[in-house]
Amino acid sequence: MSKVSKKISAAPSWLGLTDDRLSFVFLPDRAETVRKIFELAIGGMGSYAIANYLDELKVPTFTRAINWDNTTIDSMLRNRATYGEHQPKSFAAGHKKGIPSGPPISGYYPAVVDKATFDAAQAARQQNLAHRGRKGNDLANIFGDLCSCAYCGSKVIFHRISNVQVLVCEQVLNDGACSRSAWTYKDFENTVLAFLAHPALLDQASYDLKAGLLDLVEEIKGLSSDEGRRYARRVNITVLLKRIVAGLLIHSAGNLSQPRHSSAQIRKDIAGRFLAIHLQEGPSYTCISIG
Ligand SMILES: [Zn+2]
Incomplete structure (x- = not known):
């Protein structure tokens, strides 16, 4: 000074x-x-x-x-x-x-x-x-822009279909060539958090990731036991996810190999849907819906 x-x-x-x-x-x-x-x-x-x-x-x-x-x-x-x-x-x-x-x-x-x-x-x-935008709800989708579509590579974004919150490929919303399927947001969040909180993952994690994962596990546990701090915990989880996860590749229509276009209704939660979780400086994992 x-x-x-x-x-x-x-x-x-x-x-x-x-x-x-x-x-x-x-x-x-x-x-x-x-x-x-x-x-x-x-x-x-x-x-x-x-x-x-x-x-x-x-x-x-x-x-x-x-x-x-x-x-x-x-x-x-x-x-x-x-x-x-x-x-x-x-x-x-x-x-x-x-x-x-x-x-x-x-x-x-x-x-x-x-x-x-x-x-x-x-x-x-x-x-x-x-x-x-200035007033956007940062916590509606705690994954931010980490999610992308396995079929076409576009971002998978937060959306509402008849009042149900879902994640859906941006191409689908733009009537582009991709599978017209969506993943219910709540089910997706539960699936990813359950995977990241699993003790087996911690055992395999690199030294650098371990500290972040331990914090994340603590916050996820607190979500159900400590209602009074729910908002703060979701904020912490959002920030930790950005640090721990490099990307989430979403197969919302399961093992579909080619993107396809159809004017049909967007189907939600197709059986066999799965995602690949790519950790920062770490391997990728495949993870299936628990819903
Ligand atoms: Zn797509």
Whole structure:
């Protein structure tokens, strides 16, 4: 941290000031909250989901507010002070919003995240905004964009067919050439989570994957035993899945070898449907529906 010779008027909300207002104070609890916010953003969570997550876990806000606000989280994620950078500004008379004056000063604030983490969060936010829109429900499909179609290679996306949530190939929705079949979302989620929580998988997992898998198993177990933290657990599972799973290749019509086009109704949950789970830096596994 650089020496600050004059009194500081304000600190970022996650830092404190010494009594003489000459230097910043690092607040470990708040720093930990900021790091969690970055971790969730990098895991694909939008600011609404992050706010709900912090509220459910009763993480104190940095103001007197009781609940977290998504705009606070958004501006924190964009704030370069999180990695210590300060942009001096000059203020024209009567204007509250300053204009940048001179080069940014690095190491001005105690950093709570590093620059690489900050950059990763910016990239994830851009992707998130492009895919879901601002208010999208990040938890309806915890697999995000990990799913693709075994027949045509298109993305398999979350969709509703007469009020039933399903996963279906994008080509099918566009009337393209692919099998007109869908996998009921709930059955798919149960199948994948049961597979990933199986003790045999942990035995085979590489050292790097083991820690993530152990966390995942814990969160999956908690889903049924700990109703009060269901939302936060689903957020954690979503973030962990992104870290553990490289891709899910879905055969929603079973052993069909050729994609085919038909104008028929989309059929749900065809017997013999299966998927291939490809783990990060690991092998692929074939997994059949448990439903
Ligand atoms: Zn397809």
